[in-house]
Amino acid sequence: MKHRARKRFGQNFLTDETVISRIIDAIAPRPDDTIIEIGPGQAALTKHLVAAGCRVHALEIDRDLAAGLAGLLGHPPNLQVHPCDALEADFAAITGGDVYRLAGNLPYNISTPILFHILEQAVRPADIHVMLQREVVQRIVADPGSRVFGRLSVMVQNLCRATPLFDISPESFTPAPRVDSTLLRLQPHAQPLAEAPPLALDRVVRAAFARRRKTLRNSLSPLMDEASIRAAGIDPGLRAEQLSIEAFDRLARQLADPRN
Ligand code: SAM
Secondary structure (H helix, E strand, O other): OOOOOOHHHOOOEEOOHHHHHHHHHHHOOOOOOEEEEEOOOOOOOHHHHHHOOOEEEEEEOOHHHHHHHHHHOOOOOOEEEEEOOHHHOOHHHHHOOOOOEEEEEOOHHHHHHHHHHHHOOOOOOOOEEEEEEHHHHHHHHOOOOOOOOOHHHHHHHHHEEEEEEEEEOHHHEEOOOOOOEEEEEEEEOOOOOOOOOHHHHHHHHHHHHHOOOOEHHHHOOOOOOHHHHHHOOOOOOOEHHHOOHHHHHHHHHHHHOOOO
């Protein structure tokens, strides 16, 4: 039966086989890979991952699509469909502790929370290939000083090396989204770049970018005074978008220091 795309689940299905092949080439699936795919939809990517011999765990929130997925591909033994909300999924529980890779053409309406959910997993993926709104990818890979450098840039780059691979135009999907898309590769670092406790880093980065036009002296005032900012070696007259990850790390370590 023909499926009607559900807007509330951000359903834009990939239909351009050339683009699908380019994405699969970028992922380069190998037979011994375990792959978690978020939002398999109508199997545009799933069919290739399964054909490559990967063990695929497909997480799909739409119960109709989830119910039809395995049948669509002839019930392959290396496909396991999980009808669930990826935002609530525990990936280590799904993979049974195996090393795993992650892929998906993510629903744009919740792409940022899904990214954070992926990066906050107790066991992070070996690598991540996700299709996102182009503007979100630009924010993720932005450098300090850029207009779009923000919390997302700091938090993702702290944990991963981020590489935009190529753009995909709206006509490659049915229905066509209103925005351009980009395939993004994330390769988690062995250790986060920042040494500060993650919670302290999160607090500093959130506060600094919540009022990004203000100087740190103002934006960080709920957390630390001017003297503490100076003690971290940072000029309190700077603004959040001028700071490197290393500078945020110094502020967060100062915030977490029990002597303060
Ligand atoms: N992978 C397919 C493709 O490329 O054609 C579908 C991509 S579509 C942009 C996003 C898919 O994610 C849809 O199948 C949608 O139902 C599913 N989805 C949306 N929110 C989800 C969630 N929270 N957890 C799991 N799947 C979700």
